[in-house]
Amino acid sequence: MPEQYYYTEVQPVKCIEIRVPLVIESVDVEAVIDNVLTLPELAIKVDKIRASVRDLTATPVFVDEAHHGHGYHDYDGYHDGKHGKYGKHDEYVLVHHDSHHPHRDLFLKKIIVNGILHKQIFYVNKNNEVKHTAEELSFSKLVELDEPVLIRHKHDVFIQFRHVDVDMNWELHRACRIHETAVIQATARVSEDRKIFVQTCPSPDESPVGNLLRDGGLEAWASPYAPVFWGASNVSQCSTAHSGSFAAEIGLLNTQLPGALFQMIHKKIVGDRQYRLTFWVREDVLGATSDFSLTAEVVFYDQYGTQIGIGTQTLSSTGIPDNSYTQVQFATPVTDESVDSIMVRFNFMPGTGNTNTVKIDDVVLECMRKRG
Incomplete structure (x- = not known):
C-alpha cells in the first residue's frame, strides 16, 4: 500500500x-x-x-x-x-x-x-x-x-x-x-x-492574464436599465461612451437616490496577490447642484461568502470632469490565500439637492504578478 x-x-x-x-x-x-x-x-x-x-x-x-x-x-x-x-x-x-x-x-x-x-x-x-x-x-x-x-x-x-x-x-x-x-x-x-x-491550488508563479470582468466596456444590455453581465440599481444605458457604443450612467433615474453598478467574479481567482482596477469616469451635468461621491470597490470573499478584504477609491463630484472622461486606477492590498471570489462595485452617493450623474466605462480588473 x-x-x-x-x-x-x-x-x-x-x-x-x-x-x-x-x-x-x-x-x-x-x-x-x-x-x-x-x-x-x-x-x-x-x-x-x-x-x-x-x-x-x-x-x-x-x-x-x-x-x-x-x-x-x-x-x-x-x-x-x-x-x-x-x-x-x-x-x-x-x-x-x-x-x-x-x-x-x-x-x-x-x-x-x-x-x-x-x-x-x-x-x-x-x-x-x-x-x-x-x-x-x-x-x-x-x-x-x-x-x-x-x-x-x-x-x-x-x-x-x-x-x-x-x-x-x-x-x-x-x-x-x-x-x-x-x-x-x-x-x-x-x-x-x-x-x-x-x-486544488494555482501555481505560485502564475497569475491570470487580462481583464477578469465580463463586458468591461458595458456594451451588452438586456434593456436600457439592465446591463447583461452587471448588477445595477438606479443605472441607465448611455451613448456618450469613452469607447464603443455605450457606457453606464449612475443616478439618471433619480439623482437624489443612491445607485450601484457591480459584478461578481468566480473564475481565475488567485490568492496572495494584488489586483488593479482601472476605469474611465465622467460627470453628466443636468442641473446647478453637483454634490455626490463615487466609491469604487474591489471586495474579496472566501468560499463561505465571508468578506476577507477590500480595496477602495472614493472620488468627489468636484474631482470628476464634466466635459471629458478621465482614467482612474488603484491597486488593492495583497489578498488572503483563501480568496474565492471578487466583487467589483461602484457606489453613487448623492448629497442634498444633487442634480447630476456620473458615467462609467471601460472597466478593467487585472491580477498583478507576484513580486519575487
Whole structure:
C-alpha cells in the first residue's frame, strides 16, 4: 500500500474529487509450456525460434472473510469441501467475480493468467533450404498472492502486465519432431480505480492574464436599465461612451437616490496577490447642484461568502470632469490565500439637492504578478 499521512490545513482549502488508479499489488508470474511439434517435413536442424506472448489477460479471484468456521462456501451456491480449495482452512470464502456482496469486505486472493504463446519456427530441410512454420499454444496459470489484499470495489480492479519475456529452448528429435520448452515471465500489476479528494491550488508563479470582468466596456444590455453581465440599481444605458457604443450612467433615474453598478467574479481567482482596477469616469451635468461621491470597490470573499478584504477609491463630484472622461486606477492590498471570489462595485452617493450623474466605462480588473 502507498504511504499515508495526515495534514491539517491552517486555512480552508478547496478540494475536488478525482478518480485515479492505485497499484495495490505487484505479482511475478512464471509459466512453463512444454510441447512437442511435428514439422511438415524432415529437417536437418532448427535454425531459430522466435516467440512472443499475445492476448495476455488476467482474471482476479476474490474471497471474503469467513467467520462461521465451516470451511469455504461460495455464497452463490458453490461448495469447496470441508477444507476448501482456496487458501487456508476456515479463513476465506470464494466469491464469484460477477457476484454482488456490497456489505462484505472483499479480498483479492489469486489471479488467473491466460494468454497465447506465438512461435515462428525456422528450420533447414534435407535439401538445405531454410523453411518456416508457425504455432500458437494457449496457456493458463493460477498465481496466488502471498497475502490477500483488501479491495473496495471488485469491479474497479484491473490488471496490467509489464516486463513480459519468453525464454525458448528446443531439441530436434527424429528429424521431424521438436521438443520445445518455453518459460514465460511477466509482472502482473494489480490496480484499483479509487475516488480521492485532492487540494486544488494555482501555481505560485502564475497569475491570470487580462481583464477578469465580463463586458468591461458595458456594451451588452438586456434593456436600457439592465446591463447583461452587471448588477445595477438606479443605472441607465448611455451613448456618450469613452469607447464603443455605450457606457453606464449612475443616478439618471433619480439623482437624489443612491445607485450601484457591480459584478461578481468566480473564475481565475488567485490568492496572495494584488489586483488593479482601472476605469474611465465622467460627470453628466443636468442641473446647478453637483454634490455626490463615487466609491469604487474591489471586495474579496472566501468560499463561505465571508468578506476577507477590500480595496477602495472614493472620488468627489468636484474631482470628476464634466466635459471629458478621465482614467482612474488603484491597486488593492495583497489578498488572503483563501480568496474565492471578487466583487467589483461602484457606489453613487448623492448629497442634498444633487442634480447630476456620473458615467462609467471601460472597466478593467487585472491580477498583478507576484513580486519575487
